[in-house]
Amino acid sequence: MIEIRNLSKVYDTKSGTVSAVDSVSLTIQEGEIFGIVGYSGAGKSSLLRCINLLEKPTSGRITVDGKDLTCLKSEDLRQARLKIGMIFQHFYLISQKTVFENVAFSLKAAKVPTAKIKERVEKLLELVGLAEKRDVYPAQLSGGQKQRVAIARALANNPTVLLCDEATSALDPTTTKSILSLLKRINKEFNITIVLITHEMNVVKEICNRMAIMQDGRVIEEGSVYDLFASPQAVLTQEFIASVVSFEIPEVILKSCKGPLVKITFKGDVAGEGIISDTLQKFNVKGNFLHGSIEYIQELPLGIFIMELKGQKEEIARALQYIESREVKVEVLHNGL
Ligand SMILES: Nc1ncnc2c1ncn2[C@@H]1O[C@H](COP(=O)(O)OP(=O)(O)O)[C@@H](O)[C@H]1O
Ligand SMILES: [Mg+2]
CATH class of the missing domain: 3.30.70.260 (ACT domain)
Structure with missing residues (x-):
């Protein structure tokens, strides 16, 4: 379970301060696929990066599986972070390393024995359907395949949580569907909690159980995806829903x-x-x-x-x-x- 309490993130920039996340409180249940939706600049990425402390919150608390991450010191925080995988829109694979080496990277850094690494990586590549690409370099892969490698890498340490920042936004609709069904499968098979941010309602409709809508750093509405589709309250929620289910009459x-x-x-x-x-x-x-x-x-x-x-x-x-x-x-x- 992820508990976000009164979380705020303010960036100090040359031209002044930017309030990216403003007093957000959310509870994300274990095993849930939770969507965070909003336009560009709403604060989604900042909020997501605060969940694994990739970004240090200005104030507020983040509790993951009962541990308050904001209180942890370096080694404990590093351990806790291993249980939170993350994938991104632009994959961030290491181009000089093969598919196998990319997935093995964090296991190698943690000094896991070589035989164990081989076993784990091969299993992960099997899971994401890329076993035969193990010795290929990222440049030789399609966008969907790169995201599959990134997913395998994110799962290397058996995380309980997977954070996805616009993970399908750079992909075509068919590839998006296949990545979403892979995420769904991972969620079901390993009971991994998935927090997914997107600006595409189709993505939310396809796989999320619950969702929150963000605007100007705040959560303006949250609830089950079904209920929000049936009766959206906020104008922005209505706008997002109209982007997939439109009833405009000439x-x-x-x-x-x-x-x-x-x-x-x-x-x-x-x-x-x-x-x-x-x-x-x-x-x-x-x-x-x-x-x-x-x-x-x-x-x-x-x-x-x-x-x-x-x-x-x-x-x-x-x-x-x-x-x-x-x-x-x-x-x-x-x-x-
Ligand atoms: N590292 C940063 N330094 C300064 N401002 C930032 C930084 N990251 C994001 N911001 C600002 O914070 C706000 C929210 O950005 P972001 O979290 O990326 O939103 P989203 O992911 O919804 O597009 C924006 O105004 C953005 O310009
Ligand atoms: Mg973003």
Whole structure:
């Protein structure tokens, strides 16, 4: 478990101080894949680098697996850090070393016996699907393969936590998918807690259980990815979600709507379309679908439909009441003319 309490990071620069992280508190459970989302400059990397004390927090506490890292002295801190792996957008492999040597690097530095290193590195390369590339240099690898080497290197010391700083941002969509599924597998097989920062909501939607949204160094909203997709509160959260699930309706279509326009959100195993067709049958109301999709988040369906309702006012009101009574969220976007 990672506990971040009142964490702040202020950089002193020639042109003054920059408050990069401002009183952030977050609890990340063991075995979770936690996403931190925000635009460039929001403070995500600074926060992540504070988790393993790559960056020294200006104030606040970081506790990983019960140890307060901010209190540890050099040797204890070094030991604690070994249990926190990290990967980056630009991989940072050592170009003069082979794939095998890159992964072996920290084990060699820790004076692990050669036979043990060989066994461990070979196992890791097998895990990331690069066994046959062991003697190749980074320049001969694709971006996805480089990130796989970086992942193997990050796992060398059997960490309990893996920090990922925009790990898929330099990769194409197909490669991104394969790296995300590798991260998911690592999370499941070894119960490694993953903290992942990204500006891409697709990444979060694909693998995170919970997420936090950062703006100007602060966490402005956090919760389960599913709940935030179903009902984002902050404007910025809504903006990020709209980047993957957009329900914009052209102005001309909106103008031509006579009846009330409603947005119907149904969660999980509630058979939303069934409820809508039930309603249209039960009441003297017609529905004109303008938008609709079912997104799958962590394998759970989230349905969002926008429709114009046509019929008598009272009948429409009864129909809406009926839908709400079935525990489906209904928002009236506009009341019609
Ligand atoms: N080493 C540094 N020295 C000075 N300012 C920094 C440093 N690192 C980051 N910053 C500043 O802190 C703010 C947050 O940056 P960063 O943590 O990199 O955000 P993000 O990862 O969300 O893009 C930015 O204004 C950035 O310019
Ligand atoms: Mg960053």
